Amino acid sequence: MHISLDRLLADLHELATFGATVDGGVERTSFSPADLAARQWLSQRCDDAGLTLRRDGIGNLFARLGDQPGPAVWTGSHLDSVPNGGRFDGALGVLCSLEALRTIAESGTPPPRPLQLVVFADEEGCYHHLLGSTAVVQGFDADILAEMVGRDGRRLTDALRSAGIDPAEATTTTVDPADVHAFVELHIEQGVTLEGAGAQIGVVESIVGLGGGALTFLGRADHAGTTPMHLRRDPMRGAACFLSHLQQVVAEAGDGRSVATCGRLAVAPGADNIVAQRITVFLDFRDPDRKVLEALEQAMVQRARACAAEHDVEVSYERGSLTDPVPLDEGVRATIAEVADEQGRTLRHLPSGAGHDSQLMARIAPAGMIFVPSRDGRSHSPAEHTAADDIEAGANVLLHTLLRLAGT
Ligand SMILES: [Zn+2]
Structure with missing residues (x-):
């Protein structure tokens, strides 16, 4: 047939x-x-x-x-x-x-x-x-x-x-x-x-299992014109550092099938002439193995902490959901x-x-x-x-x- x-x-x-x-x-x-x-x-x-x-x-x-x-x-x-x-x-x-x-x-x-x-x-x-x-x-x-x-x-x-x-x-x-x-x-x-x-x-x-979470980099809002570069606590730098390392984190903590994506950022206050106070990096990460998914999440949070420390800002993580x-x-x-x-x-x-x-x-x-x-x-x-x-x-x-x- x-x-x-x-x-x-x-x-x-x-x-x-x-x-x-x-x-x-x-x-x-x-x-x-x-x-x-x-x-x-x-x-x-x-x-x-x-x-x-x-x-x-x-x-x-x-x-x-x-x-x-x-x-x-x-x-x-x-x-x-x-x-x-x-x-x-x-x-x-x-x-x-x-x-x-x-x-x-x-x-x-x-x-x-x-x-x-x-x-x-x-x-x-x-x-x-x-x-x-x-x-x-x-x-x-x-x-x-x-x-x-x-x-x-x-x-x-x-x-x-x-x-x-x-x-x-x-x-x-x-x-x-x-x-x-x-x-x-x-x-x-x-x-x-x-x-x-x-x-x-x-x-x-x-x-695949699907994880969702938000990393929030917290710095200090300042005048974009009057604050010298070396005195800033700019969370954009922490977020950029993290995102530039994301592919490497997935390669190291994943199992070859893992993916992680940031498709959305929130910037506060969000104006051209203000150094940001807060950047939220929304994450979507996936893997067929729950253990790998959790390891990947942990590795991303660790990397975010290292980036935050490097750029003198703070970071917190909130898990949105983790489906098996x-x-x-x-x-x-x-x-x-x-x-x-x-x-x-x-x-x-x-x-x-x-x-x-x-x-x-x-x-x-x-x-x-x-x-x-x-x-x-x-x-x-x-x-x-x-x-x-x-x-x-x-x-x-x-x-x-x-x-x-x-x-x-
Ligand atoms: Zn379909």
């Missing part, structure tokens, strides 16, 4: 018209008109394929193949995008899942277990990071939902209403783990590992690897540096992820691209992984 690449590419092309941007990307913020139109289009596609549609109170879409009782094998991803995003992130996974289910439906030999496509709402976190899968796995209370506001300032409850959903339904979204036999998500890698290794299939071992890495299911991983091997695909086992709905689904079911290569590792950008033969390889590995998990 094989998927139809032509049909899959035609779908990918058509889906990219919803929220299309001039530079070839898409912008489909959750619950925006473009997102709602894309969901409507996908629902029609599922209906055409003879799948049974359902949506829950947070806007997750489900399309089921097979009405036999018992737990279903789930597969899917998301349709929403980041602002000025690409055509492949999330969308490719949803369409490969649809194509797999459509191919199985057409074969006329349904597997013993039902299959279910899921499209998670707001994966990109306009309202809440991994909103849809969090709603499925742990649910939300009404008061938390009522406080959620999107990047555009719109309330989630208003967004739900615009999608034709009564917000009262949004508290009843959790799924009984007994109803999910397994979950498989296909996604673009969003990195350069597969491309660099010349591999078409990535078997995701784990989703999520290992994906060994059985599902082995099935993906077996199928890829039988299909003669070159594969790599690798961690995912990005968060995915799979990390939530792993709490209620054996979950696995299939990565396909991203050209130049580009993602969250209109430059996202995955070659057609890599898409075909990924979709066929997904198809046969699903058949095997569904008992065929």
Whole structure:
């Protein structure tokens, strides 16, 4: 059994018209008109394929193949995008899942277990990071939902209403783990590992742990014109010292897979003519191993202290959050690897540096992820691209992984 690449590419092309941007990307913020139109289009596609549609109170879409009782094998991803995003992130996974289910439906030999496509709402976190899968796995209370506001300032409850959903339904979204036999998500890698290794299939071992924290360098605000350079206690110097050493700290304290980023600084008072009093360096650091993550955090704080001392300022650190890495299911991983091997695909086992709905689904079911290569590792950008033969390889590995998990 094989998927139809032509049909899959035609779908990918058509889906990219919803929220299309001039530079070839898409912008489909959750619950925006473009997102709602894309969901409507996908629902029609599922209906055409003879799948049974359902949506829950947070806007997750489900399309089921097979009405036999018992737990279903789930597969899917998301349709929403980041602002000025690409055509492949999330969308490719949803369409490969649809194509797999459509191919199985057409074969006329349904597997013993039902299959279910899921499209998670707001994966990109306009309202809440991994909103849809969090709603499925742990649910939300009404008061938390009522406080959620999107990047555009719109309330989630208003967004739900615009999608034709009564917000009262949004508290009843959790799924009984007994109803999910397994979950498989296909996604673009969003990195350069597969491309660099010349591999078409990535078997995701784990989703990295993510640390967040803030280093605050404290000095003394002074007049930028009248304070001699040697008398300043300028926290900008401490912060600059730290940032210039960050790559070295990661190389020394990390395990080769670690990354650390400062993508945001806060400067106070924040004027051209005042030596800063306070610089806050916001950190994002990731690794598949919790121990390494903690060691890296410690090393960064030590380096910050050394820089602060060198420049006669103070520094304090506040941890924001530290989420554990999520290992994906060994059985599902082995099935993906077996199928890829039988299909003669070159594969790599690798961690995912990005968060995915799979990390939530792993709490209620054996979950696995299939990565396909991203050209130049580009993602969250209109430059996202995955070659057609890599898409075909990924979709066929997904198809046969699903058949095997569904008992065929
Ligand atoms: Zn994604």
